Amino acid sequence: MNPKRCAACKYLRRRCPKDCIFAPYFPPNDPAKFACIHRIYGAGNVSKMLQQLPDQTRAEAVESLCFEAKCRVDDPVYGCVGIIHLLQTQIQNAQNELAKTQAEVAVAQTKLSQTQNSDF
Amino acid sequence: MNPKRCAACKYLRRRCPKDCIFAPYFPPNDPAKFACIHRIYGAGNVSKMLQQLPDQTRAEAVESLCFEAKCRVDDPVYGCVGIIHLLQTQIQNAQNELAKTQAEVAVAQTKLSQTQNSDF
Numbered sequence: 001m002n003p004k005r006c007a008a009c010k011y012l013r014r015r016c017p018k019d020c021i022f023a024p025y026f027p028p029n030d031p032a033k034f035a036c037i038h039r040i041y042g043a044g045n046v047s048k049m050l051q052q053l054p055d056q057t058r059a060e061a062v063e064s065l066c067f068e069a070k071c072r073v074d075d076p077v078y079g080c081v082g083i084i085h086l087l088q089t090q091i092q093n094a095q096n097e098l099a100k101t102q103a104e105v106a107v108a109q110t111k112l113s114q115t116q117n118s119d120f
Numbered sequence: 121m122n123p124k125r126c127a128a129c130k131y132l133r134r135r136c137p138k139d140c141i142f143a144p145y146f147p148p149n150d151p152a153k154f155a156c157i158h159r160i161y162g163a164g165n166v167s168k169m170l171q172q173l174p175d176q177t178r179a180e181a182v183e184s185l186c187f188e189a190k191c192r193v194d195d196p197v198y199g200c201v202g203i204i205h206l207l208q209t210q211i212q213n214a215q216n217e218l219a220k221t222q223a224e225v226a227v228a229q230t231k232l233s234q235t236q237n238s239d240f
Contacts, residue, residue, distance in 0.1 A: 040169075042162050049160075049196060057197045064201035068188060076169060077177045080200040081184035087207040094214035101221040108228035115235045 025062040040069040145182040160189040
């Protein structure tokens with residue numbers, strides 16, 4: 001066994017070719033990263049998706065695929081979409097809080113101008 | 121050809137079995153839904169994921185998988201994660217706006233109490 005095979009080729013029990021599409025993104029010291037992505041998308045699909053992307057965007061694509069795969073493993077029903085719903089709720093709450101606080105500003109400013117007018 | 125085959129079996133050019141795991145979620149009148157999910161995950165992976173879930177959660181799982189697959193087709197580098205980053209930026213903006221407005225409330229209230237005290 002060549003200890004320098006990338007995590008993907010190690011997982012797939014194959015020789016790691018010189019131009020391996022996975023090697024730059026799946027170093028041998030992090031086997032869980034590939035296991036997760038392989039379980040959700042399959043190695044073939046990931047390889048196909050990476051091949052369709054320009055080199056300089058592949059690292060980011062791998063990170064986002066790994067994130068989504070991990071979310072799907074953690075939450076097999078909602079995956080990443082669960083996080084999106086959670087964030088949308090947080091935005092709604094923050095916007096409600098903002099509207100409430102803006103109303104408080106308006107009330108305080110009205111009171112202030114009434115008090116100042118009554119000084120004359 | 122049986123016109124009642126589900127969209128998945130039609131796409132996979134196979135007979136739609138009575139207990140087809142895809143049939144309840146991929147009606148024949150929406151072929152694009154399966155095409156998208158097949159392109160990103162592969163039919164085998166989706167079937168495996170659904171089999172591991174209790175019946176009553178499968179419809180929601182299919183919806184979230186379809187959403188993620190569509191995001192990945194639309195944005196092959198960031199997929200769903202692009203939406204998550206966008207929402208996180210929105211939350212940050214809303215929270216900044218909220219902090220600013222809360223500071224305005226504090227200023228207005230301080231001025232108000234100073235004005236009221238100066239009345240005595």
